[in-house]
Amino acid sequence: MGHGIGAWKPENLCRHSNRFGPEGDTAYATRLNPPSGTITRLGPDLPGAQEAGDPRAADLGDAV
Numbered sequence: 234m235g236h237g238i239g240a241w242k243p244e245n246l247c248r249h250s251n252r253f254g255p256e257g258d259t260a261y262a263t264r265l266n267p268p269s270g271t272i273t274r275l276g277p278d279l280p281g282a283q284e285a286g287d288p289r290a291a292d293l294g295d296a297v
Contacts, residue, residue, distance in 0.1 A: 239277035241268050247286040254286075 247254035249261040272280050 237277040
């Protein structure tokens with residue numbers, strides 16, 4: 234029995250309310266789409282994200 238493990242570095246993913254985050258909801262959603270699509274497609278048993286930049290940026294987990 235095998236398990237899939239994946240780690241992604243979304244390059245300082247911050248919510249748009251953070252001064253380092255993208256400006257506006259549309260720009261923020263654009264930052265979430267590529268990694269969430271890849272994570273969903275690969276379907277790891279244990280996904281992880283590095284350098285999220287903002288603990289409230291857990292939207293990536295919600296998007297998969």
